[in-house]
Amino acid sequence: MIPMTLNTIAQVVGARLYDVRDPEALVTAPSAVDSREVVPGGLFAATAGARVDGHDYAAGAVASGAVAVLASRPVGVPALVVEDVQLALGLLARHLLEHIGPTVIGLTGSVGKTTTKDLLAQVLERHAPTVATDRSFNNELGLPLTVLRADATTRYLVLEMGAGRKGDLTYLTGLAPPRIGLVLNVGTAHVERMGSGPADVAEAKGELVEALPADGFALLNADDPYVLGMAGRTKARTLLYGRSPEALVRAEDVRMDDRARTAFELVTPSGRAPVRLDLIGEHQVSNALAAAAVATALGLDAAEIADGLTAARRRSSGRLEIVARPDGVTVVNDAYNASPESMRAGLRAVKALAGTRRTVAVLGAMGQQADASRARHAEVGRLVADLRFDVLIAVGAGDPLAMAEAAESADQGVAVHVVEDVPGALRLATALVRPGDVVFVKASSEIGLGACARALAGA
Numbered sequence: 001m002i003p004m005t006l007n008t009i010a011q012v013v014g015a016r017l018y019d020v021r022d023p024e025a026l027v028t029a030p031s032a033v034d035s036r037e038v039v040p041g042g043l044f045a046a047t048a049g050a051r052v053d054g055h056d057y058a059a060g061a062v063a064s065g066a067v068a069v070l071a072s073r074p075v076g077v078p079a080l081v082v083e084d085v086q087l088a089l090g091l092l093a094r095h096l097l098e099h100i101g102p103t104v105i106g107l108t109g110s111v112g113k114t115t116t117k118d119l120l121a122q123v124l125e126r127h128a129p130t131v132a133t134d135r136s137f138n139n140e141l142g143l144p145l146t147v148l149r150a151d152a153t154t155r156y157l158v159l160e161m162g163a164g165r166k167g168d169l170t171y172l173t174g175l176a177p178p179r180i181g182l183v184l185n186v187g188t189a190h191v192e193r194m195g196s197g198p199a200d201v202a203e204a205k206g207e208l209v210e211a212l213p214a215d216g217f218a219l220l221n222a223d224d225p226y227v228l229g230m231a232g233r234t235k236a237r238t239l240l241y242g243r244s245p246e247a248l249v250r251a252e253d254v255r256m257d258d259r260a261r262t263a264f265e266l267v268t269p270s271g272r273a274p275v276r277l278d279l280i281g282e283h284q285v286s287n288a289l290a291a292a293a294v295a296t297a298l299g300l301d302a303a304e305i306a307d308g309l310t311a312a313r314r315r316s317s318g319r320l321e322i323v324a325r326p327d328g329v330t331v332v333n334d335a336y337n338a339s340p341e342s343m344r345a346g347l348r349a350v351k352a353l354a355g356t357r358r359t360v361a362v363l364g365a366m367g368q369q370a371d372a373s374r375a376r377h378a379e380v381g382r383l384v385a386d387l388r389f390d391v392l393i394a395v396g397a398g399d400p401l402a403m404a405e406a407a408e409s410a411d412q413g414v415a416v417h418v419v420e421d422v423p424g425a426l427r428l429a430t431a432l433v434r435p436g437d438v439v440f441v442k443a444s445s446e447i448g449l450g451a452c453a454r455a456l457a458g459a
C-alpha cells in the first residue's frame with residue numbers, strides 16, 4: 001500500500017466519511033476482509049458473505065488497528081461508506097496500480113493456478129520485488145486485496161485470476177490490466193457454473209488474453225488445444241510453452257527421482273539449463289514451464305529461471321502436501337480441492353512416491369462435475385485400481401459410491417471400503433493404516449477431508 005489519507009481514499013472510491021475524527025489519518029498497510037487478518041494501519045472492508053456479515057466485525061477490526069472500515073452503512077466506528085464495498089475495493093486497487101505501475105501478470109486455468117503462481121513468485125522475487133496473490137485469493141475481492149499489498153517498490157505483481165463465469169476475467173482484468181497473461185489449461189473444473197463444455201470454459205478463460213495490449217505477451221500452453229486456440233484472440237505477442245517440440249519454452253529429458261520429483265532440461269530462446277523440482281508429480285513440469293514462460297517474456301534467461309525453479313518450495317497447503325510420520329507413514333494431503341485432472345495427477349504422483357510401499361487412498365467427491373459426475377467418479381475408481389492402490393476408502397454417499405464400485409469391479413485386488421462421512425474416514429483410515437504406508441487424502445474442499453488429512457498426519 002502507498003500511504004493515502006482517508007480523505008483521498010474517499011474521493012477515489014466515492015465514499016462518505018462517518019465517525020471519522022481525522023480525515024487526514026493515513027492508511028499505510030494492506031486491507032483485509034477478514035477481521036482476524038486486519039493489519040494495523042490498514043483498512044477493513046466489511047462484506048456480506050453467505051454466513052457472516054463483516055459489518056458485525058467492524059468494531060473489532062478497528063480495535064485491532066484498522067484505520068477505518070470500508071462499509072455499506074455507518075457502523076459506529078470510523079467508516080468510509082459506499083454503496084458497493086467490493087467495487088470500492090476494486091476502484092482503490094486500480095487507483096493504486098495507476099500510481100505505482102508494476103508489471104502486472106495475470107494467470108488463469110482450470111488447475112494449477114496457485115501452484116504455478118507460487119513457483120513464478122519464487123522465480124521472480126530473486127530478480128526484483130514481487131507481490132503475488134496470497135493463498136487462492138483470485139476473485140473480485142481477493143484480487144484487489146492482493147493489489148493493495150503492493151507498494152512503490154513493487155516491480156512484478158503476480159495475480160491469480162479465477163474464471164467461474166463468463167465476464168469474470170473481463171472484470172478482473174479491468175481492475176488490474178495485465179501486460180502478461182498466462183493460460184494454463186482448460187479442464188472440467190467449474191464446468192457446471194460455466195456452461196456445457198470445454199469450449200465454454202475456453203471462451204471464458206480467453207478473456208484474459210483479449211485484455212492484453214499489443215506490447216504484452218500471451219503465454220499459452222501448447223499441449224492444450226483449447227489454450228492453443230486462444231492465440232487468435234489477442235493483440236499481444238504469443239509465446240508457447242509445453243512438452244510439444246514446437247513450444248518455445250519446453251522441457252527435454254524429463255525424469256523422475258525415487259521421491260516423485262521431476263528433473264528436466266529447461267529450454268528457452270536464451271539457452272538451456274537443468275531444473276530439479278521439489279514438488280511431486282509429473283504434472284508439475286507443465287506448471288514449471290508456465291512459470292518459465294512468464295519469466296522468459298520478462299527477460300530472464302534460462303539459467304536464472306532454472307535456479308529459481310530448483311530453489312522453489314511448496315508454499316500453499318493442501319496441495320500434495322507431504323507429512324512424514326515418525327512411524328514411517330507418509331500422509332499426502334491433497335484435500336484442498338479436487339477435479340478429475342487433479343485426481344489423476346495426484347494418484348499418479350502418490351504412486352510414484354510410494355514405489356513398492358503399501359498405498360491407501362481416502363477419496364471424497366469432486367464437486368462441480370455437471371452431468372457426467374458419476375462417470376467421472378467411476379473413472380477415478382478405475383484409475384485407483386489400475387495404479388494398484390492397496391486400499392480405497394470412498395467417503396460419502398452418492399458419487400463416491402460410483403468410485404468404489406468401479407474400483408471393486410476392476411478386480412485388481414484393491415480393498416474397497418465406503419464410509420459415510422469425514423469422521424468415519426478418519427476412524428477407518430486410522431485402523432487400516434500400517435507403518436510404512438503412503439496415505440493419499442483428496443476431495444473437493446467443501447467435503448472437508450483436510451481435517452482427516454491433518455489428523456492422520458498428527459497435526
Ligand SMILES: Nc1ncnc2c1ncn2[C@@H]1O[C@H](COP(=O)(O)OP(=O)(O)OP(=O)(O)O)[C@@H](O)[C@H]1O
Binds near residue numbers: 110111162286346
Ligand atoms: N498441472 C496440473 N495438472 C493436474 N493437476 C494439477 C496441476 N497443477 C496442480 N494440480 C493439482 O490440482 C489441485 C489444485 O491445485 P492449485 O491449488 O494449484 O489449483 P488452482 O487452479 O489454484 O485451484 P482453485 O481454482 O481451487 O484456486 C491440487 O490437487 C494440485 O496438486
Ligand SMILES: [Mg+2]
Binds near residue numbers: 113135136160
Ligand atoms: Mg487457486
